[in-house]
Amino acid sequence: MTIEEGADPRRAELAQRLSDVRGRIAAACVEAGRDPAEVTLIAVTKTYPAADVRRLVELGVHDIGENKDQEAAPKAAELAAAGAAVRWHFVGQLQRNKAKSVVRYADLLHSVDSSTLVAALDRAATVHRERPLDVLVQVSLDADLERGGAAIGAGVPERDLERVVAAVAESESLRLRGVMAVAPLAWDPRSAFDRLAEVASVIRRDHPDSTVVSAGMSVDLEAAISAGATHVRIGAALLGKRAALR
Ligand SMILES: *Cc1c(COP(=O)(O)O)cnc(C)c1O
Numbered sequence: 001m002t003i004e005e006g007a008d009p010r011r012a013e014l015a016q017r018l019s020d021v022r023g024r025i026a027a028a029c030v031e032a033g034r035d036p037a038e039v040t041l042i043a044v045t046k047t048y049p050a051a052d053v054r055r056l057v058e059l060g061v062h063d064i065g066e067n068k069d070q071e072a073a074p075k076a077a078e079l080a081a082a083g084a085a086v087r088w089h090f091v092g093q094l095q096r097n098k099a100k101s102v103v104r105y106a107d108l109l110h111s112v113d114s115s116t117l118v119a120a121l122d123r124a125a126t127v128h129r130e131r132p133l134d135v136l137v138q139v140s141l142d143a144d145l146e147r148g149g150a151a152i153g154a155g156v157p158e159r160d161l162e163r164v165v166a167a168v169a170e171s172e173s174l175r176l177r178g179v180m181a182v183a184p185l186a187w188d189p190r191s192a193f194d195r196l197a198e199v200a201s202v203i204r205r206d207h208p209d210s211t212v213v214s215a216g217m218s219v220d221l222e223a224a225i226s227a228g229a230t231h232v233r234i235g236a237a238l239l240g241k242r243a244a245l246r
Helices: 003-007 009-032 050-058 069-081 096-105 115-128 161-170 189-206 221-226
Strands: 040-044 063-066 087-090 108-112 133-138 174-180 212-214 231-234
Touching: 009 040, 009 050, 009 221, 050 063, 050 069, 063 069, 069 087, 069 096, 096 115, 108 115, 108 174, 115 133, 115 161, 115 174, 133 161, 161 174, 161 189, 174 189, 189 212, 189 221, 212 231, 221 231
Parallel strands: 040 063, 040 231, 063 087, 087 108, 108 133, 133 174, 174 212
Antiparallel strands: none
């Protein structure tokens, strides 16, 4: 243990958890015959303080995920003021009225799921950003739109997957980079992520830059990696169990 870790037990705990998660990712890559360099670990720090984000950055994790703008915006400001190199991933359901805030700090927005949200984000990014915003379209695999995502043949036109993909592709200031999904609760995660991989490859035919597949959380990262995930979003396994479900 270094002196720093001795002085900061939380940092030592995060270092241990990080090493465990990296070990799981490495093992899953061996199993799948993949190079671990193809898999980006995103630490989902929701409900945990900016101090933990700083510790993770010091430990070499620069991809940080948040799911609520009112929590993410002040953390991003605090880390920017400290000069920390962070790539911010926004992974939560997003209301249109938050677009203006999120486009200012997000580096990759994982949860684009309606054509009206695309329009709001495009307007906001055009005004408030110098560079286009990279986005993923969130795919609802079971078409339960309450839990977020756009679905193939969704009854609600603005949530139709093809329509959302087309809206991003036609936007001025958003760049389509791929897809994201959360495995539906009742599904076997492997079949969920295989299905996502199929959707991703169909989208890639028309949009070759859509190479990102964001899939896998603490409980199912192995299944996601075996199905080809390029980004895993890990909260509890890295930071500890959150106090309340949110
Ligand atoms: C919270 C969250 C995660 C991380 O989940 P864990 O189970 O804590 O690993 C991943 N993706 C999204 C969209 C989340 O909201």
